[in-house]
Amino acid sequence: MHRITGFVGRERELAEAAAALTAGHSVLVRGRPGIGRRAFLHQLRELMAKQGRVLLWPEMTTPKNMMHTLACQVHAQGGLKIPERIIPQRWRAQAYRDGRIDWRRIQRSLLREPVREVLAIVIDSIRDRDAIVFVETLEVPPTQAAALHALAEIAQLTAAMDADNRRARIQRLLWRFKVKIDLEPLTRAQVRQIVEQWLTHRPIEFDGPRVRKSFIRAVQIDSGGVPAAVEGMLTAASTDGQVTRSKVREYQHEAAAVYWDMTPVLVVVAITFMAMRYISRGLGMRELMVLAGVGSSLFYGLMFFVRRLSR
Numbered sequence: 001m002h003r004i005t006g007f008v009g010r011e012r013e014l015a016e017a018a019a020a021l022t023a024g025h026s027v028l029v030r031g032r033p034g035i036g037r038r039a040f041l042h043q044l045r046e047l048m049a050k051q052g053r054v055l056l057w058p059e060m061t062t063p064k065n066m067m068h069t070l071a072c073q074v075h076a077q078g079g080l081k082i083p084e085r086i087i088p089q090r091w092r093a094q095a096y097r098d099g100r101i102d103w104r105r106i107q108r109s110l111l112r113e114p115v116r117e118v119l120a121i122v123i124d125s126i127r128d129r130d131a132i133v134f135v136e137t138l139e140v141p142p143t144q145a146a147a148l149h150a151l152a153e154i155a156q157l158t159a160a161m162d163a164d165n166r167r168a169r170i171q172r173l174l175w176r177f178k179v180k181i182d183l184e185p186l187t188r189a190q191v192r193q194i195v196e197q198w199l200t201h202r203p204i205e206f207d208g209p210r211v212r213k214s215f216i217r218a219v220q221i222d223s224g225g226v227p228a229a230v231e232g233m234l235t236a237a238s239t240d241g242q243v244t245r246s247k248v249r250e251y252q253h254e255a256a257a258v259y260w261d262m263t264p265v266l267v268v269v270a271i272t273f274m275a276m277r278y279i280s281r282g283l284g285m286r287e288l289m290v291l292a293g294v295g296s297s298l299f300y301g302l303m304f305f306v307r308r309l310s311r
Contacts, residue, residue: 007043008197009190013181014040017158018047021132022178026157028174031183034228037160038136040183044158045134054079054131056155064111065142071110071134074125075103081125082106086113119147127154135159138170145173152176185225194227195229198234207244214248222251254284270299 001212017027021044029037054077059069062284074080078100086109087095095101110118133151138161139275140148148157149172186194195216206212215237232250237243276292279285 007039008194009186010036010040010043010183011241013183014044014047017044017179017181020050021156021158022051024156025178026152026176027159028177028180029158029160029183030163030180031160031290032163032226034226035183035185036227039227041134041136041158041160045132046242048132052299054126055134056126056131057134057136059282060135060137060140060144063115063141063147066144066147067122070122071118072103072107074122075106079125079129081121082122086110086121110190115143115147119150123150131155133157137161138173140170145170148173149176157240186227186230188220191220191223191230192216193224194230195234202234202238204234204237204240205242207242211243211245211248214245215243215251218251270296273299 009165017029017040020027025113027044028252029040043281045057049055054071054074056070058066060066071080075082082095082101084092086106087101088105088109091101091105095105108140113121131154133155135148135157136159138145138148138159149160151157159177161170163182204215206215219233223233236251237247240247273292273296276288277296280287280292281291
């Protein structure tokens with residue numbers, strides 16, 4: 001979306017993150033899904049590129065892809081220290097003569113190397129080079145989490161994380177981030193600015209000026225300030241031939257939905273039924289004991305089905 005509307009908002013957060021990276025700290029960006037963490041990291045990387053830093057953005061799909069893209073990016077920035085055994089025999093003379101070898105000559109050899117060996121090459125190559133590693137998500141398996149631990153020893157990390165992430169392996173990594181930035185929903189004024197810029201570059205046909213105002217107001221309110229919801233509503237309106245007053249009420253996006261954590265309520269309910277059982281025994285109230293037993297059975301049955309559905 002920011003390719004169409006520009007990067008709206010987050011000026012304060014960007015300045016804070018850039019200052020922290022300049023000072024040598026690692027930065028963690030937190031927020032709910034759809035809040036724009038990845039776009040924020042892209043914008044931050046553009047800011048840091050002006051400082052001439054070594055900027056790396058690994059592909060986090062698998063450990064091998066992560067290491068392969070890191071090695072490729074380090075090589076592209078002129079700093080991959082390639083062991084002699086990685087260079088095919090027929091290209092070694094040229095590599096010694098030029099002091100450099102084309103990535104295509106070593107790509108296949110690196111793919112055959114174990115992940116830990118490629119990681120060691122990358123770490124040795126960026127040591128003392130003032131590198132920043134951008135990680136678009138910390139929802140990673142243990143192997144990649146361990147690799148990030150190792151990279152954090154010699155480089156700065158700038159990572160995005162879901163605000164609800166409670167994984168233990170991620171919690172052990174969080175202490176390395178000295179600066180944590182929480183991305184809040186955009187204000188209505190910022191949402192309006194995004195909508196106006198979108199309509200400038202991608203005009204939408206409205207059934208009159210009042211419908212246009214109603215549409216903008218609906219996006220401001222129903223999106224909840226979540227950029228993904230704003231983009232979804234604008235994209236849906238762009239695909240329609242004409243936006244009428246009745247259609248304005250239909251534009252919604254799941255990214256704006258708010259889900260409440262019911263865990264505290266369930267804990268209170270469980271404790272209440274347990275307390276009722278003991279109280280009924282102490283007072284000899286058979287009806288209360290039956291009610292507590294039935295309530296406990298229904299509660300545990302509900303929890304069983306909830307767990308099965310959440311898998």
